[in-house]
Amino acid sequence: MPTDVENWKSEVYGNEVRDRLFEFAEEGYDSIPDDERDAWFERFKWWGLYHQRNGQEGYFMLRIGTPNGVLEPGQLRVVGEIADEYARGPGTNPVFGDAYADFTTRQSIQLHWIELSDVPAIFEKLEANGLSTQQACGDSWRNIVGNPVAGKDGQEVIDAWPVIRDLNERFKGNDDHANLPRKWKVSVTGSADGSGQGDINDLAFEPAYKSVDGDGDASGDAVGFNVRVGGGLARNEPRFARDIDVWVPPERVPDVAGGLSALFRDHGDREDRYNARVKFLVDEWGAEEVRETLQAEYVDFELETAGRDVREEYTYNAGEGERNDLIGVHDQKDGANFVGLNVLVGRMGAADVLDLADLAAEYGSGEVRLSQRQNVIVTDVPDDALDAFLDEPLLDDYSPYPSPFMRGSVACTGTEFCSLSIVETKNRQVRFARWLKENVDLPDGVDEFHVHLSGCTASCAQPQIADVSLRGMKTRKDGEPVEALDVGLGGGLGEDPGFARWVTQRVPVDEAPGAIANLIDSFAAERDEGESFRAFVARHDEDELDALVDPEETDYEDPMMHNTKRTWYPYAENDSMDDAPSPPADD
C-alpha cells in the first residue's frame, strides 16, 4: 500500500505546489488547514522549505540549490542580503549570532528561521538573480554535485560544468522526473582528484577514457564518464555506488541520467520509504540487471562498456595523499588561482557573507564556489592580486591555512533546528575543534585530520568517510541522561573507499575531546614511519581501536550535556518547550 507521503505526492507535487505555497504565504501560516499540515509541509520540501523542529512551529529552513556549488558573480551577495534580512528568528546562536548561512556537504546553502510570509519575496529575489530553491529537498533530483572548480581546475580530465548545467536545466522542473520514490542525488566529476565524491551518491559520473570509433584524442581515447549507481550513507545502510559497466560520452550523459532516473521512478519502492533509495534497488537487482534494464527500456542507443578510469589518482577525503580538500591556493588552468577558505562547520554570518562577496569581486571575478567539505572557494584571483587578498582581515577567520582541526571539521545542523538529530552538533564541533587546536599536536608529517560530527544516522555530515566519525547518541553519566557520541575510525574515499568502523559506543560528549586526544597520542607513538591515520586504523582490529579511543574528562567543558531536544532552542535563556514562541505573526 502506498505511504501517506506517496498519496500526498500523487495529489499535488512538484511545480504545482508553488501556487498553493504562495497562497498560504499571502493568507498566513494559520490558513494551512489543520488536517493538511503534514501533507503541505511534506510538499513544501520540493520547493526547498523544511519545517523546523517542534518548538519552532511556523519557521522553516530554506535550502538554495547551487549546482556544483557555483555562485556566479553577484549571487553570494544576494544570499548574504537574504540571510541578513530574512534569516532572523527568536533564537540567537551564541557562536554565530543572528542571521547566518550554512554551506552544506552537498554544495548547497541553508538559511534558518524563514517565515512563510516572506517566501514570495525571497523567491522573487533569488530568481531575479539566477538562484532557486526548486527541488532542493523532496523526492526528486537534488542539487547536482561535483568538483566545485570544474572548468578551472588545473588537474581536470574533462570539464564537467557544462554537463552539470545541462542536467540541471533538463531535470529541474521536469514533470517526468519530479516525483521519484525518494531523493535522487547525482554527482558529475571531471577532475582526477575524486572531489565530486561520486561513490556516495545515487548516481555518479566519473571521468574515464574510452577507445571509440575514430572519436578520440591523439592516443585514440575519448574522454567521458563511467557510471555508478546506488551509493549513499544514510540509515546505518551505507553503500558505495556500484559500477554498472557503462561509459558515456559527455553529450549522452543526459540520456543515461534521465534513463536511470526514470528506471528509479518506475521501479523504486513506493510502499516503504526506508527501502526506497535506489541503493536498495541495486542491492536487490545487482548492477548487471540495472544495466540490462537501462539498455532494454530506457535508452535508444547501444551503451558502451566502462572505460579506463582515473580512480587511482583520487585523493579527496581519502585520508592520505595530496589534496584531501580544496583549501589553500591552487592553480587554475588559465593561469589565475583559486583560493579555498576554511569555513568552520560551514556556517558563516550574513555580514561575513557580504564581506566575502565584496572581496571576491575586488580580487577575483566575483564568483565563489562551495565544496563538499562545507568550505568556500574564491576563484579567478590573478597572481598579482593574491598577496593582497590573502592579507585581508576576513581571512583571519576563514583561513586558507587553517589548523588541521579547524580544516577537518564537518558538522550537520543538529538539534538546533533538525527533527531527526539526537544531539547538538555545529556549536559542539566548533568547541571540539578549538579545544583540539589548543591541546593536541598531530605527528610530524600529518597535516590533515578529518572529524565529522553527525547528529544521527541520516549522516548529513558524511561521518563514515572521516578519520574520526562522531554520531549522535545518548548515554547515562552518573545515572543522568546525557548527550553522547558513537565513535568510528578510518573511513575515507579514494581509489579504494572504505567506511569508518564503529569501534566505541556512547562516549559522553564531554569526554569526546579527551578520547580524540588519547587516540592521536597513541597514533603518534605507535605509527609506522610515514603512516597515515587511515592506514594505521586499517591494521588494527576493533577491540584494539576501542582501547585506543579511551574517553576521558579534560578541561573541556560542554554546556549542552542535557537533552537539547527537550528545549525549544538549546541556546535560549528560557529554553523549555513551555517558553517556545508562537508561530510568527503574519506581516
Next chain:
Amino acid sequence: MTTRLRVLDDGAWISVNDSREVRVSELWRLDAPDLCECALADLAVENFQSVGVDGSTVDAKVYGQCVACGATEITAWVPIGRVHGDEFAEFDRSAVRRARRRE
C-alpha cells in the same frame, strides 16, 4: 472519529492528527526481552519505524540502541500514548513500557 497517525521526516517524529507529538532522542525504559538481555532496556530512541493503535493506545515500532548494553534493534510495538477523542496524551517518559508483539 478517525485519528490520523503518521511517522514523518525519516522517522524523526510521530504525528497525531497533524500535530508533532512524539520525538526521537529520548531514553525509554523498556520491558523488552526480545531486544536485549538487560532486565530493563534503556533505549535511546533514534528512529520511528511505524505507528499504530491498539484500542485507545497508540504504539510504535522504534529503532534504537540500549545504552546499557549496546544492543541495537527494531523493537516490537511499544506504547507511547493514548487518544481520547481528539486529544493525544503521551505517556510519562520515565514510565516503564512493555514491548508487545501483535497477533
